Amino acid sequence: xxxxxxxxxxxxxxxxxxxxxxxxxxxxxxxxxxxxxxxxxxxxxxxxxxxxxxxxxxxxxxxxxxxxxxxxxxxxxxxxxxxxxxxxxxxxxxxxxxxxxxxxxxxxxxxxxxxxxxxxxxxxxxxxxxxxxxxxxxxxxxxxxxxxxxxxxxxxxxxxxxxxxxxxxxxxxxxxxxxxxxxxxxxxxxxxxxxxxxxxxxxxxxxxxxxxxxxxx
Numbered sequence: 001x002x003x004x005x006x007x008x009x010x011x012x013x014x015x016x017x018x019x020x021x022x023x024x025x026x027x028x029x030x031x032x033x034x035x036x037x038x039x040x041x042x043x044x045x046x047x048x049x050x051x052x053x054x055x056x057x058x059x060x061x062x063x064x065x066x067x068x069x070x071x072x073x074x075x076x077x078x079x080x081x082x083x084x085x086x087x088x089x090x091x092x093x094x095x096x097x098x099x100x101x102x103x104x105x106x107x108x109x110x111x112x113x114x115x116x117x118x119x120x121x122x123x124x125x126x127x128x129x130x131x132x133x134x135x136x137x138x139x140x141x142x143x144x145x146x147x148x149x150x151x152x153x154x155x156x157x158x159x160x161x162x163x164x165x166x167x168x169x170x171x172x173x174x175x176x177x178x179x180x181x182x183x184x185x186x187x188x189x190x191x192x193x194x195x196x197x198x199x200x201x202x203x204x205x206x207x208x209x210x211x212x213x214x215x216x217x
Contacts, residue, residue, distance in 0.1 A: 010217040011061070015054040015068035015113065019043050019199070022067060025206040031214055055109075058116045064217055066118040067209065069199065070110045074103040075128040107133050120160040120216065122209075127153050139163045144171045146204030154205075161216070167208050 012033035014023045019035075020043025026033035027048060034050050035041055036057050041049035050057050058066060110130055113123055131137060137155035144150060145166035151174070156164070 010064040012065045013058060013063045015066060016070055020045055020049065021201045021203065022206045022209060023048055025210045026214065029210055029214060055112055058118065063118050065120040065213065066116060068113045068123045070113055070123065070125060071106060072125050072128060074099065074106040075130055076126045114157065122161055123157045125155050127155060143202045144174050145169050146202060146208055148202050148204050149174045161213055164208050164212060167204065
């Protein structure tokens with residue numbers, strides 16, 4: 001695929017994104033966007049990837065737009081069943097006091113991102129504890145609002161950005177499917193790569209982000 005020449009002087013940081021889905025979509029439309037993650041990128045464009053601590057990267061340069069995906073392992077409501085009164089491990093997973101400590105670190109990381117000095121900023125996470133530990137999100141979006149036959153509620157906390165407008169709502173078609181069929185998507189399959197796949201932004205959402213937020217730069 002041929003990419004447009006960079007025409008915009010604004011700089012965009014996509015934090016905690018090794019997949020480069022949003023980064024690549026911005027680049028396709030001529031924006032200077034960079035993904036950043038502790039992991040190396042799987043999106044095929046290491047020249048657009050900064051491997052390192054996203055907080056350091058965000059603070060050491062001037063960014064006009066930041067979109068962040070802080071890890072949700074210890075922040076989601078679905079993980080609450082792993083919290084027990086006594087410290088222990090179950091099948092290699094932290095529970096008890098150790099998990100509470102991990103949650104506190106995750107909350108602090110989320111808040112460190114929220115307070116970054118970037119004029120336009122979006123922070124996404126599944127439904128979880130940040131709705132009470134910080135505040136309710138500005139918006140909750142679903143993949144089916146952007147053309148995907150899938151369900152995955154995603155919260156957006158926005159600063160200097162408008163709410164995303166849905167582009168192709170296929171909810172009625174999705175809900176015509178049998179329940180089992182609705183669950184047969186990349187987020188529900190139990191595979192060794194499940195965690196990474198669950199973190200990948202849906203292409204329709206990435207396109208809406210670029211089309212709607214990119215024009216604000």
